[in-house]
Amino acid sequence: MKINEKEFFHQATIRICGSLEIDHSLKNCFLYLKDYIPIEEIWMGLLEKEFSNIRAIAHADNAGSKTMDTIIPLPRILNDEQREQGLKPKRVMIINRMAAHRLSDTVAFPKSSVMIFPLLPEGDRMGVLVLRAEGQNRYSNTHAKLLSMLHDPFVVAMSNNLRHDEVLKLKDMLADDNRYLSRELRQLAGDEIVGAETGLKNVMDMVQQVAPRDNPVLLLGETGVGKEVIANAIHYASPRKNGPFIKVNSGAIPEGLIDSELFGHEKGAFTGAVSQKRGRFERAHGGTIFLDEIGDLPMQAQVRLLRVIQQKEMERVGGTETIEVDVRIITATHRNLEKLMGKNKFREDLWYRLNVFPIIIPPLRQRKTDIPLLIEHFLKRKSRELNFRSIPKIVPGNIERLIDYPWKGNVRELENMVERALIQYNGGLLNFDHFVFPQSDKLPTNTIASGKMLKLDEVCVRHIQSALEAARGRINGPYGAAELLGLLPSTLRGRMNKLGIIYGRKKQTG
Ligand SMILES: Nc1ncnc2c1ncn2[C@@H]1O[C@H](COP(=O)(O)OP(=O)(O)OP(=O)(O)O)[C@@H](O)[C@H]1O
Ligand SMILES: [Mg+2]
Structure with missing residues (x-):
């Protein structure tokens, strides 16, 4: 038969490269090739290191085709001489006298002829095709030549298939990560809001009111x-709870980047914009965006933000395409926005839009009932995180002092205090005093720096006095001054006598 090589190449290529599903391509190619080359079946695979195995990834025969992941040991196909001669890329090896073989658990050859066609390596992987025809001496140099013409299309098909597989795997991984992260977020959100029934009751009432709606919320505090924490609570109590919750800290992003971070950019929009990027608004589509430190938002970004709120649409930086975004906006600030408006640093029209539903979260010193609850909450949580076997007990009187403390850093300061105290904890009763009153005159710790060096005895006196105070004057027993200081009561009495500390009845009569 006289073959029109050009036509053969054209038709075979269309079939080999016709689909990203390699089993489909291989099947179509098989059906075409079998009119020109004797074949019962064809494998596509990867040559493993030092040609020890073929990892077959797809197979086709008259019955159909499938993807697979089967190892075919090469020594069972090639004899020593053939292996020595070696497999060379782009060169078809003909084996015309192959005895019946069992190649693997799933693959068996009867007496056959085989053509092996290694493809040029693609990265560190070398592809291979194996064609088999029943009976001996079935393959000639003409067949080998026809097959070798198809080298490039096979390489393209194979590498596209491998990449496609990688993309699918990555997609699966991303979906998995995404499921995991949303679960984590939901757990965080479901995390108890301490004070929801006490100091934050009004705030939580407002959260319940506003959550079902779509209007912007401004959190002040x-x-x-x-x-x-409250922004989270609003999102997870809203109908958008299964959508994304995207957080942006406007103060933490350099001014020049904020536009592109929020709204994305087109390729080439500015130096360094090497590819198109979706902004956080696009990512938040169908969910909620939380813009923290809104007072730090530069003017230009304020203009774009206003447009998103008013028209629910935006353009990427450097782009002309209008993108619709369906996003619920929650903003927060600890700054005074009216003052910023006065200085022309915050747009009045934006402020009106954001300020439809302000929620003021009161400082901790105005909800003192929450302080013991928060201490207990963080003690439990951090003890668990630090793998403590039990939760340490607190020195009596300590909580009362902490309730009166001003907590300028609010819940975060309290949380940090508990964490630090637990990290440094080494048994006995937990005393938070020196974490919140580090410069207290009862126990000066930085006197060296201030140049006012105290005598060691003086420090001991003050420290013992503060322990006595915490123990309400008692030396013995649980929570007594001796236990607080880790001493036997008799030892403590001896020290106090030596240092001239008057205590107990002597103090009352003296
Ligand atoms: N009511 C609460 N119950 C439990 N944990 C809380 C509560 N309020 C705050 N926290 C915890 O305190 C820390 C600070 O809270 P958050 O980050 O929400 O404060 P913020 O007002 O956003 O602070 P900033 O103004 O510094 O951004 C977080 O670790 C948070 O989990
Ligand atoms: Mg914050």
Whole structure:
């Protein structure tokens, strides 16, 4: 038969490269090739290191085709001489006298002829085709030549297939990560809001009111009061709870990058914009965006934000395409936005839009009932995180002092205090005093720096006095001054006598 090589190449290529599903391509190619080359079956695979195995990835025969992942040991196909001669890329090896073989658990050859066609390596992987025809001496140099013409299309098909597989795997991994992260987020969100029934009752009532709607919410409050916690609570109590919750800290992103971070950019929009990027608004589509530290938002970004709120659409930086975004906006600030407006640093029209539903989260010193609850909450949580076997007990009187403390850093300061105290904890009763009153005159710790060096005895006196105070004057027994200081009561009495500390009845009569 006279073959029109050009036509053969054209038709075979269309079939080999016709689909990203390699089993489909291989099947179509098989059906075409079998009119020109004797074949019962064809494998596509990867040559493993030092040609020890073929990892077959797809197979086709008259019955159909499938993808697979089967190892075919090469020594069972090639004899020593053939292996020595070696497999060379782009060169078809003909084996015309092959005895019946069992190649693997799933693959068996009767007496056959085989053509092996290694493909030029693609990265560190070398592809291979194996064609088999029943009976001996079935393959000639003409067949080998026809097959070798198809080298390039096979390489393209194979590498596209491998990449496609990688993309699918990555997609699966991303979907998996995504499921995991949303679960984590939901757990965080489901995390107890301490004070929901006490100091934050009004705030939580407002959260319930506003959550089902789509209007913007402005969260106001000092640093560390829990603005982010409340933003989370709004999202997860809203109908958007299964959508994304995207957080942006406007203050943490350099001014020049904020536009592109929020709204994305087109390729080439500015130096360094090497590819198109979706912004956080696009990512938040169908969910909620939380813009923290809104007072730090530069003017230009304020203009774009206003447009998103008013028209629910935006353009990427450097782009002309209008993108619709369906996003619920929660903003937060610890700054005074009216003051910023006065200085022309915050747009009045934006402020009106954001301020439809302000929620003021009161500072901790205005909800003192929450302080013991928060201490207990963080003690439990951090003890668990630090793998403590039990939760340490607190020195009596300590909580009362902490309730009176001003907590300028609010819940975050309290949380940090508990964490630090637990990290440094080494048995006995937990005393938070020196974490919140580090410069207290009862126990000066930085006197060296201040140049006012105290005598060691003086420090001991003050420390013992503060222990006595914490123990309400008692030396013996649980929570007594001796236990607090880790001493036997008799030892403590001896020290106090030596240092001239008057205590107990002597003090009352003296
Ligand atoms: N009511 C609460 N119950 C439990 N944990 C809380 C509560 N409020 C705040 N926290 C915890 O305190 C820390 C600070 O809270 P958050 O980050 O929400 O404060 P913020 O107001 O956003 O602070 P900043 O102004 O500094 O951004 C977080 O670790 C948070 O989990
Ligand atoms: Mg915050």
